[in-house]
Amino acid sequence: MTARHVPTVVFACVRNGGRSVIARVLTEHYAQGRITALSAGTQPGEHIHSEVAEVLESLGLDTSKEQPTLLTRDMIAGADLAITLGCGEECPYVPGVTYRDWPVDDPGGQDEQTVRRIVADLDARVRGLVAELTGEAGPTSSVLR
Template sequence: MNTPEVLFVCVHNAGRSQMAAALLHHHAAGRLTVRSAGSAPASEVNPAVVAVMAELGIDVSREFPKRLTTDAVEAADVVITMGCGDACPVFPGKRYLDWQLDDPAGQTAEQIRPIRDEIDRRVRALLAELVAR
């Protein structure tokens, strides 16, 4: 049986997609392959995002923004976009979800926590659906 692969995509791959990938990776405990990428990657992961993830015991300090590639989209079973617009290539047979979430760029840890918690809620629901198959 193939392990399902999920790709999270946002513009800078410095906030939302990094949180989503880290949370899904954490909760999936090896049951899924998880990646993240950005259509225009930033130079580093948002330090406030690193801080709010550390509050949950999840270390993203060694992560770095990655460029979205056609190969990453082709490899994924589920592609979840988070504000990347038309930058994400679309392939027939892939499942696409668009999660409308506030961008944590320029926000404080206090403002980012609700975004993180909403991502966590959606990630847990996605995981339950994917492992039930």
Template sequence: MNSHTDAAQHLPTVTFVCVHNAGRSQMAAGFLRELGGDRVRVYSGGTQPAEAVNPVAVAAMAEVGIDISGRGTNELSADMLQESDVVVTMGCGDDCPYYPGKRYEDWPLEDPAGKDLEAVRPIRDQIRARVQELIGSLGA
């Protein structure tokens, strides 16, 4: 048995879900990729994905040295949810599917859509704090 392959199969996996997969879930995924590194797998998806990631979210993340500009929006898939140890929802309410046996967290964060950079910074900072807590809870 290859220990490298074995370790890769047991990485904690997190899926971030919001309606449009354009702001909150993209920022959370960016922070988890950056802070969790190769110790965690990250997915993000939306129940009604937008055409592109919110440019203000991209700018807010760039201010803290994380580039999410190349990320496209994704439709949430059953595979993402089935592979996940933790599913974090962000304001999609009843639109978010539920899979029994998964650890769910709901982060009631303000939607950055239509807001300027000044208004998105505190949302970004709340997301960073929650991601840091999540990493600690995963033991990653």
């Protein structure tokens, strides 16, 4: 028997306090170990946005270990896929790594309804990504009730 490759995805934004954190947490939740998800920022802040943490926690998703991290070339080089969420040209380019851009609004400083809309957008994208990368049917039920 051969070990199955576990794909690695890096979600990158500027501050690593909102969009990339949401995408990483959702991917880990839905993939259940079948995908390694990392998040980082080109100019990481000091902490994740409190409004993002509050919405994710209300959905039963743990954010207590989330800490903004600097996006590095090595991080991307070790990934199968890099998904940019608003950092575009600031993200290091590594030949051979597949890049995708998800144009998603920044939840930082937004009201709860707006943050929930952004989470819903990323939730749909992530469930599709999990299905694509695992080759299995995507999660049918969402954390969004």
